Amino acid sequence: MPKWRVVSVLLALVTLAYPLIVYLSLGRLEPRWLALLLLVLALMRLVVSRTAVTWGFAAGALLLATFSWAGNAWMPLKFYPVVVSAVLLALFGASLLHPPSAIERLARLREPDLPAEAVAYTRRVTQVWCLFFTANGLTAFATAIWASDALWTLYNGFVSYCLMGALMAGEWLVRRRVRARIAAAANTARG
Template identity: 60%
Template sequence: MTTLLASLLLLAYPLIVYFGLGLVEPRWLAVPLVAVALLRAWRQRDRVWLVVAAGTLVLAVAGLLANAAWPLKLYPLLINAVLLAVFAASLYSPQSVIERLARRMEPDFPPEAVGYTRKVTQVWCGFFLFNGSLSLLTALWGDAATWALYNGLISYLLMGVLFAGEWLVRRRVRAGRNHA
């Protein structure tokens, strides 16, 4: 339950920052961010989340010390950078991230699907690079509303479009494979 709550709070983070900036100083918005990130890292006990928690702590301390919003706005960039690193590193291992996920859902994973999952992993790497870049641009040069709109809605919609598009392509590839 606490992991779900932490996940929902992190998803809503851009909106919390946007509305919170009108109510409290930026330094006070850093405190719940650190608490949620540390809670999630503690609950997950995963290296990736420990890296995210450490990066979050750095951003939050910068926000606390400077009493500025810009370090807090870099959190979505941090998430994209970590995910890009994880997905890209998996391309140099025997199984890509997408292949590992696919094998969990489909125990009889066909060998010919390995190439497809590598391509999907590469597409996600491109997405994280693109999304992280736009997140950085909105954090540094956009106003609070633009930052919140992109990072709290548009980026999630783009991710949903990518998920849905990949699902449709995968169905088509499977249908072609089953008819061959």
């Protein structure tokens, strides 16, 4: 496995574990040290990849880390899941305004010649993901402000991932049905 691939996997694992790392650090470390970790993660992401998404994550992480460091406060660190949802919402939402949609771009990696029905479907799926990122970001915000540290960790470090996985699995099942319907319609049109 190439060096940057290993770094990318480690960054993804640390990012997934971020809520748990924050929770386990409460009362054990000063917030400014975790702010430094968040900043290092952001900079490492930029070393590995310089996409609009990584720049968005890095800018958000830098802002939160700065506020956390300056005030030696936990609250800014708890807003990182909000930043992640906001950046992904911006990415997916922008793709709706400037097609092709994010999901269409992903679909074309496997199937470059998408029929019109599939393009419409991928646009709808992109809209569903926008709704998910909105709801997830608002819930992450609410848990950061009003929930206990344990509930914040549970939602942002477990429940949100389960919901994302359920959405992916549900979309995969729906996609199979849509593909079958499109194939049947194409066969009917030919025959």
